[in-house]
Amino acid sequence: QKEVEQDPGPLSVPEGAIVSLNCTYSNSAFQYFMWYRQYSRKGPELLMYTYSSGNKEDGRFTAQVDKSSKYISLFIRDSQPSDSATYLCAMKAGAGSYQLTFGKGTKLSVIP
Amino acid sequence: GAGVSQSPSNKVTEKGKDVELRCDPISGHTALYWYRQSLGQGLEFLIYFQGNSAPDKSGLPSDRFSAERTGGSVSTLTIQRTQQEDSAVYLCASSDVLDGSKETQYFGPGTRLLVL
Numbered sequence: 543q544k545e546v547e548q549d550p551g552p553l554s555v556p557e558g559a560i561v562s563l564n565c566t567y568s569n570s571a572f573q574y575f576m577w578y579r580q581y582s583r584k585g586p587e588l589l590m591y592t593y594s595s596g597n598k599e600d601g602r603f604t605a606q607v608d609k610s611s612k613y614i615s616l617f618i619r620d621s622q623p624s625d626s627a628t629y630l631c632a633m634k635a636g637a638g639s640y641q642l643t644f645g646k647g648t649k650l651s652v653i654p
Numbered sequence: 655g656a657g658v659s660q661s662p663s664n665k666v667t668e669k670g671k672d673v674e675l676r677c678d679p680i681s682g683h684t685a686l687y688w689y690r691q692s693l694g695q696g697l698e699f700l701i702y703f704q705g706n707s708a709p710d711k712s713g714l715p716s717d718r719f720s721a722e723r724t725g726g727s728v729s730t731l732t733i734q735r736t737q738q739e740d741s742a743v744y745l746c747a748s749s750d751v752l753d754g755s756k757e758t759q760y761f762g763p764g765t766r767l768l769v770l
Contacts, residue, residue, distance in 0.1 A: 586745075
């Protein structure tokens with residue numbers, strides 16, 4: 543079992559839809575959770591950074607962490623064609639840890 | 655402001671040849687990472703440099719891979735005797751590690767390596 547599991551998709555939704563992206567993980571030491579967005583032929587860029595369980599909202603994006611279920615989610619409201627990209631979840635252990643463990647990424651297409 | 659830059663953008667080489675990939679981190683960032691992203695795979699950690707400390711090489715897949723970071727800035731990833739399975743996108747990231755819990759890694763655009 544891989545440490546981080548993420549459905550690779552592809553996921554195709556109409557413009558304006560609510561998108562839900564998810565990752566599960568097996569390592570209970572993970573405490574910091576991130577979502578990166580990667581456009582085609584570009585490097586990943588950080589979208590959301592959360593610590594422990596709970597929700598964090600930033601504009602149209604909401605990150606949700608459920609440590610008891612070892613499950614994290616990214617919700618995108620009012621999705622736009624510009625949101626079309628690959629979304630990677632990443633996580634790491636304590637504050638002294640630097641190694642990120644990534645999911646394989648979910649490819650999202652938002653159709654106008 | 656300048657972000658992380660990598661060169662070349664693309665590299666095609668023949669099996670058995672050596673290649674060098676370059677990373678220019680964001681000025682002032684003390685931490686530098688190399689990752690490999692193969693088709694359909696997540697980012698795979700290769701090596702980590704932090705200041706003057708000994709690098710963490712635990713992710714390097716074989717002794718054909720090596721990396722240097724000169725003067726605490728530019729880094730070079732070298733792959734000797736390339737194999738077809740080395741074909742991937744090699745990504746570099748840097749960060750300003752003031753507080754490990756809030757560290758943000760900034761990625762370069764990557765070098766796409768194809769070994770024929």
